[in-house]
Amino acid sequence: MILAPRLAAFAETYPQIELELSFSEAFVDITAEGYHAGVRMVYLTGNDMIAVRLTPPTRQVVFASPGYSEHCGSS
Numbered sequence: 001m002i003l004a005p006r007l008a009a010f011a012e013t014y015p016q017i018e019l020e021l022s023f024s025e026a027f028v029d030i031t032a033e034g035y036h037a038g039v040r041m042v043y044l045t046g047n048d049m050i051a052v053r054l055t056p057p058t059r060q061v062v063f064a065s066p067g068y069s070e071h072c073g074s075s
Contacts, residue, residue, distance in 0.1 A: 030038040
């Protein structure tokens with residue numbers, strides 16, 4: 001899934017909604033930090049979150065831009 005075009009389409013469709021993206025490897029309590037929505041790739045450990053699986057189970061996925069792959073190679 002390529003996120004940027006989908007976010008652009010969302011922003012165009014819903015201009016009244018302000019999008020703010022935050023990327024982190026740290027575990028963040030999205031409710032306590034004031035986020036309205038979040039996407040997280042983890043195994044759920046508690047029942048204090050509502051979760052919807054968006055993808056099949058996966059261990060790890062690495063993403064890179066085409067420019068990065070051309071510059072650094074991909075293996």
